């Protein structure tokens with residue numbers, strides 16, 4: 221369980237100081253699939269970055285089971301992130317001078333996972349193991365970044381607009397793949413998107429507006445990536 225209580229986050233100083241998270245609270249159950257919706261600038265990425273320990277909070281608590289990550293020092297935080305968190309970004313962030321196998325191995329090496337090649341197969345890139353990122357399509361690059369994130373066997377996978385740079389067909393394929401992997405491996409998943417249709421795939425849906433959660437509901441029967449509108 222991730223318990224987020226009364227999170228506040230500010231950017232800037234003096235006159236330009238703005239409050240980007242205005243007291244956000246949320247509980248995320250183990251194995252849940254949470255989708256976070258909201259207009260551009262509503263604080264979705266900031267929220268994801270703070271609850272995953274990428275950025276510090278200015279006030280509030282984020283507890284993974286009983287561990288409050290807001291109280292961790294740098295060493296504890298590095299270890300926590302290594303053992304617990306996977307992250308997928310809209311822009312993939314693959315290392316351009318490493319091939320597919322080496323990019324995924326980088327994630328695997330963090331937790332000494334020697335079985336990472338099965339993930340390259342699971343994302344359908346077994347025949348492209350030796351290709352470099354520039355030789356791949358956007359959808360293929362995103363599949364590499366998903367395999368890399370999962371190669372360290374995270375307990376929680378955070379995804380920030382993972383289909384934002386993909387066309388509809390590729391986006392559906394990537395979402396379908398992510399959901400299948402989640403069912404198989406059982407990790408918790410928190411995904412930011414501004415595509416409202418994707419919310420139908422989630423168990424729990426959160427809407428943010430101007431640094432606050434303004435709506436939270438659960439779906440009794442989530443749909444697949446091929447059932448939703450786009």
Ligand SMILES: Nc1ncnc2c1ncn2[C@@H]1O[C@H](COP(=O)(O)OP(=O)(O)O)[C@@H](O)[C@H]1O
Pocket residue numbers: 231232240258259260261262263264265266267
């Ligand atoms: N590093 C930063 N420094 C200053 N302002 C920032 C920074 N990151 C985000 N912001 C501001 O915080 C607000 C929320 O940003 P963000 O969390 O990226 O929103 P979203 O992901 O919903 O589009 C925006 O007004 C943005 O300009």
Ligand SMILES: [Mg+2]
Pocket residue numbers: 264265266380
């Ligand atoms: Mg964002």
